[in-house]
Amino acid sequence: MKPELTVVESVAASARDRLLAAGRQALAASGSFSVALSGGSTPKALYRLLQPGDLPWAQVQLFFGDERAVPIDDPRSNYHMTQEAMLDRIAEARAHFLDDPAAYERLLVATLGPRCEFDLMLLGLGVGGHTASLFPGSPALAERDRKVVQAPGVEPAPIRYTVTPPVIWAARRVLVLVSGADKADLVRDAWQRPADYPIGLTWQCEGEVEWLLDPAAAARVGDRP
Ligand code: 6PG
Numbered sequence: 585m586k587p588e589l590t591v592v593e594s595v596a597a598s599a600r601d602r603l604l605a606a607g608r609q610a611l612a613a614s615g616s617f618s619v620a621l622s623g624g625s626t627p628k629a630l631y632r633l634l635q636p637g638d639l640p641w642a643q644v645q646l647f648f649g650d651e652r653a654v655p656i657d658d659p660r661s662n663y664h665m666t667q668e669a670m671l672d673r674i675a676e677a678r679a680h681f682l683d684d685p686a687a688y689e690r691l692l693v694a695t696l697g698p699r700c701e702f703d704l705m706l707l708g709l710g711v712g713g714h715t716a717s718l719f720p721g722s723p724a725l726a727e728r729d730r731k732v733v734q735a736p737g738v739e740p741a742p743i744r745y746t747v748t749p750p751v752i753w754a755a756r757r758v759l760v761l762v763s764g765a766d767k768a769d770l771v772r773d774a775w776q777r778p779a780d781y782p783i784g785l786t787w788q789c790e791g792e793v794e795w796l797l798d799p800a801a802a803a804r805v806g807d808r809p
Pocket of ligand 1: 626
């Protein structure tokens with residue numbers, strides 16, 4: 585199904601509202617809330633808005649949908665970015681670093697069940713057309729059994745770890761966060777030709793999918809194909 589597309593003044597602030605609402609709902613229903621975090625500058629702005637009193641963070645399971653193959657304290661790692669943006673400020677919040685795809689898959693299956701169903705998955709659209717660390721043409725796009733794999737990326741980290749399409753499809757809710765004028769052409773192309781971009785996987789999700797764009801990123805989405 586075609587995702588919903590919403591244009592908002594601040595992607596980070598709107599994503600924060602949606603994350604907290606999804607969290608309260610999941611915690612009330614099951615006592616836990618699982619989130620797949622994404623890297624990138626837009627999610628970083630969201631993480632900076634999250635506060636210690638927002639949720640009972642000890643009950644929130646924070647994982648990464650993708651990671652660069654670098655040490656945990658490397659500035660290139662999504663973990664390191666998240667630590668600086670939120671984990672250092674929110675004492676109760678813990679995130680699981682991804683440095684071994686097979687072990688991470690076992691952890692996801694043990695925590696979320698065999699299909700690795702996240703309550704909420706955050707995704708983005710990178711300048712190279714990638715989503716999580718699924719780049720256009722990546723062999724990981726064909727993976728249907730494994731939940732987390734190593735995959736080729738580009739600099740600054742040519743080796744990546746990423747969740748695979750079945751994990752994206754199984755998520756209960758997906759938020760695609762994109763901001764900035766430098767993404768306007770890419771957003772238009774991916775929205776009009778989803779089969780050509782990994783973000784097009786969100787057309788086949790079982791759960792609710794919303795693309796949250798700021799006016800600059802959304803500027804060309806209505807261009808004539
Ligand atoms: C990564 C990210 C990636 C991200 C996009 C968007 O580690 O490369 O997880 O998939 O979502 O690059 O990043 P921006 O918000 O900075 O455009």
